[in-house]
Structures are given as structure tokens and as C-alpha cells.
Amino acid sequence: MRLRALVGLAVLCAALVFTFKVASPVGRAQPAKKVPPKKSLFPPDGPKIPRGLVEIVWPDENPYTPEKAELGWLLFFDTRVSSDGSVSCASCHAPEHAFGDGKPVSTGIGGQKGGRSAPTVINRVYGAAQFWDGRASSLEDQAKGPIANPIEMTSEKDAARAHATCVDRLRQVKGYRQRFKKVFGTEKFTIDHVAMAIATFERMVLSGNSAFDKFKAGDKNALTESQQRGMNVFFSNNARCDSCHDGAAFTTNQFANIGIGMDRPKPDWGRYNVTKKDADKGAFKTPGLRDISRTGPYMHDGSLKTLEEVVEHYDKGGIKNQWLHQDIRPLKLTKQDKSDLVNFLRALDGEGWQQFTAPKALPK
Numbered sequence: 001m002r003l004r005a006l007v008g009l010a011v012l013c014a015a016l017v018f019t020f021k022v023a024s025p026v027g028r029a030q031p032a033k034k035v036p037p038k039k040s041l042f043p044p045d046g047p048k049i050p051r052g053l054v055e056i057v058w059p060d061e062n063p064y065t066p067e068k069a070e071l072g073w074l075l076f077f078d079t080r081v082s083s084d085g086s087v088s089c090a091s092c093h094a095p096e097h098a099f100g101d102g103k104p105v106s107t108g109i110g111g112q113k114g115g116r117s118a119p120t121v122i123n124r125v126y127g128a129a130q131f132w133d134g135r136a137s138s139l140e141d142q143a144k145g146p147i148a149n150p151i152e153m154t155s156e157k158d159a160a161r162a163h164a165t166c167v168d169r170l171r172q173v174k175g176y177r178q179r180f181k182k183v184f185g186t187e188k189f190t191i192d193h194v195a196m197a198i199a200t201f202e203r204m205v206l207s208g209n210s211a212f213d214k215f216k217a218g219d220k221n222a223l224t225e226s227q228q229r230g231m232n233v234f235f236s237n238n239a240r241c242d243s244c245h246d247g248a249a250f251t252t253n254q255f256a257n258i259g260i261g262m263d264r265p266k267p268d269w270g271r272y273n274v275t276k277k278d279a280d281k282g283a284f285k286t287p288g289l290r291d292i293s294r295t296g297p298y299m300h301d302g303s304l305k306t307l308e309e310v311v312e313h314y315d316k317g318g319i320k321n322q323w324l325h326q327d328i329r330p331l332k333l334t335k336q337d338k339s340d341l342v343n344f345l346r347a348l349d350g351e352g353w354q355q356f357t358a359p360k361a362l363p364k
């Protein structure tokens with residue numbers, strides 16, 4: 001009995017194999033389609049570092065895990081982080097604007113306008129301090145700022161309450177409770193956990209492998225002739241752009257007064273507000289320059305619309321004031337130098353960050 005059943009089964013199997021493998025015209029005629037392995041947004045060992053950038057140093061107190069980075073990505077795009085559900089981090093740091101907002105100053109909750117321009121989140125992992133005046137020392141610290149800022153993401157006047165109500169809202173979402181539990185081991189997560197997840201995601205938003213990086217790696221055709229001349233202007237002893245915009249992210253992370261807004265009756269004192277040192281009046285953090293063609297308008301107040309205007313600003317020696325940095329002085333660039341310099345800045349457009357668009361679905 002048993003043997004007969006087995007034989008029967010074997011015959012059946014053979015028949016099936018024959019039908020699908022040999023006899024089926026579909027199976028035979030079509031060569032197997034190569035499906036590329038799905039690339040994970042959040043690889044187990046962290047992001048692949050684009051050419052031209054340096055390795056990421058993950059903080060000991062907040063190491064990388066793929067689940068944490070993914071959670072941060074969801075939170076970054078979730079308007080439920082704001083008190084009336086109208087604004088997310090991505091409202092002002094949008095992928096379609098290279099993680100800036102494309103406006104001179106940002107609009108937050110209830111349509112309120114702030115006084116400063118939204119910087120890009122790209123390559124912030126290489127920043128020593130966050131915000132234009134460097135008042136946050138880490139991305140974790142920074143992320144808590146907008147959530148408690150009454151003109152950005154909350155209607156609460158008090159930071160502790162703003163953070164508590166944000167956490168309450170997120171804890172009501174089952175999908176978030178599960179994810180926080182998996183990442184941090186607790187469903188009773190705090191604002192610090194929220195900030196840690198968001199910061200982990202932000203550290204993956206990178207830009208490298210630009211035409212400039214390819215040129216440096218030996219591809220002599222990667223830069224046009226104009227861009228090569230512009231590169232020489234950039235690094236020249238006259239313009240000395242690299243005395244402040246140096247390193248993998250094109251910033252030394254120093255603060256400098258280059259005169260922006262100093263002709264206003266009440267200038268933004270920038271770094272001075274943090275240090276209270278007179279020498280820091282009107283000084284702002286030197287921004288990185290990667291993807292700079294995509295993140296206009298420029299400067300802390302968004303006052304310069306184009307890269308041409310930025311170059312004009314430097315060429316004329318900035319805006320005179322008693323705190324102006326010594327390297328900011330008339331450069332006497334020719335028309336050709338100026339357009340070459342702008343073309344070179346465009347060669348710093350890179351890749352990496354483009355993979356992070358809005359999630360298709362948020363936790364429920």
C-alpha cells in the first residue's frame with residue numbers, strides 16, 4: 001500500500017516537473033529574468049559612504065542600528081510630531097529641495113515665519129555644532145529644538161510640555177509603540193528616544209561622489225574647463241574660499257562674520273547670542289557647500305537668491321562692519337573668474353541623499 005502510494009507520488013512529481021520545466025513553452029522560451037536584489041535603505045552596517053566623504057563616527061551613546069535609522073526616517077516625515085499635525089521636519093527640510101525648503105525664511109505651525117533660513121540636513125553628520133549660531137552641540141540635542149519651538153512645531157509655550165505632548169501623541173500610535181520597543185526596549189519612550197532615532201536617520205543623509213570628487217579621483221573629464229578654472233579661483237591665495245570652506249563637507253565648522261545682514265538697523269547677532277563674546281557679533285556657522293546649487297536662497301537670512309549674488313557679495317568684500325572677518329575683502333575677480341567660480345560650485349552637486357524620499361506609509 002505504502003509503496004504504491006510512494007510510486008504514485010513519484011510519478012506525479014515527475015509529471016509535474018515535466019509539465020513546468022520541459023513542456024511549458026513559457027518556462028523554456030523565456031530566459032530567467034534577473035531581479036536585482038532589493039537594496040535596503042538601511043543596511044545592517046550603516047550607509048555606504050559616497051566617494052569624497054569620510055567615515056561616519058557614530059556616537060557611543062547612540063550607535064547605529066538599521067531599525068533605529070528607519071524609525072527616525074518615519075518620524076522625520078511624520079506631521080504628528082507637531083502639535084496640530086500640520087508640520088513635519090520634512091516640511092522645512094524637504095527631499096525635493098535637497099533637504100532645505102527653498103525659501104528665504106521658513107514657515108512653521110499656523111503659517112508663522114521665522115527669522116532664519118532652513119539649512120539643509122545633508123552631511124550634518126560632519127558638523128561640529130548645529131544651527132546657524134551653533135547653539136546645539138549634537139543632532140540629538142538639535143532635534144528637540146523645533147519640536148518645542150512655538151513658531152515651528154508646537155502651540156505650547158513651554159518646552160517640557162511641548163515635548164511631553166509630542167511623546168503622548170506618538171505613544172498613542174500602536175505602530176510606534178512596537179517600533180520603539182524593538183529599538184529601545186520600551187513602549188514608554190521619551191523625547192530623548194525620539195531625538196536619538198531622528199538623529200540616526202539624519203546621519204545617513206549624505207552627499208558625495210560629485211563631479212569634483214570624480215575629478216580628484218583621476219577622471220580628468222569630470223570637470224569642464226570652466227569648472228577647473230573655477231576650482232583654481234576657489235583654492236587661490238586671493239579668494240581663499242577654502243580658508244573657511246575646507247574638508248570633505250567644505251566647512252571648517254568655524255564661525256565668521258562675512259557681513260550678511262549687518263546693514264540692517266537691528267542685525268541678527270548670530271554666534272554672539274550663544275557666547276556673549278563681542279568678537280562673535282554677526283558671526284554665523286560656515287555652511288558646507290555640497291549640493292549648494294540646490295539649496296538656495298543663501299545665507300542665514302536667505303538674503304542672496306543665487307550663487308552669482310553670493311560670488312558678487314564676496315567679490316565686493318562683503319558688507320563692511322567692525323566685526324568683519326579679515327579674509328573678507330575686495331577680491332577684484334574678473335567676469336570670467338566669477339562665472340568660473342559659480343560653475344565650480346555647481347560641480348559640488350552629489351549623490352546619496354536622493355534615496356530618502358517620503359515613506360509610502362507611516363505607522364498606524
Ligand code: HEC
Pocket residue numbers: 076081087088089090091092093106107108109114116117118119120121124127129130131132133139142143144146147151152153198202
Ligand atoms: C518650520 C520650519 C522647520 C521645521 C518644522 C524644522 N526645521 Fe530644522 N531648521 C529650520 C530653521 C529655520 C533652521 C535654522 C535655525 C537656526 O539656525 O537658528 C533649522 C535648523 C536645523 C538643523 C541644523 C542644520 C545646520 O546646518 O546647523 C537641523 C539638523 C534641523 N533643522 C533638523 C530638523 C529636524 C530633525 C526637525 C524635526 C524635528 C526640524 N528640523 C524641523 C526650520 C525648520
Ligand code: HEC
Pocket residue numbers: 234239240241242243244245255256257258260283284285286287288289292295297298299300301310311314325327328341
Ligand atoms: C571667513 C570665512 C569664509 C570665507 C573666506 C568664505 N566663506 Fe562662504 N560662508 C562663510 C560663512 C560664515 C557663511 C554663512 C554666512 C551667513 O549666513 O551669515 C558662508 C556662506 C557661503 C555660501 C552660502 C551657503 C548657504 O548654505 O547659504 C556660499 C555659496 C559660500 N559661502 C561660498 C563661498 C565662496 C565661493 C568663497 C570664496 C570666494 C567663500 N564662501 C569664502 C564663511 C566664509
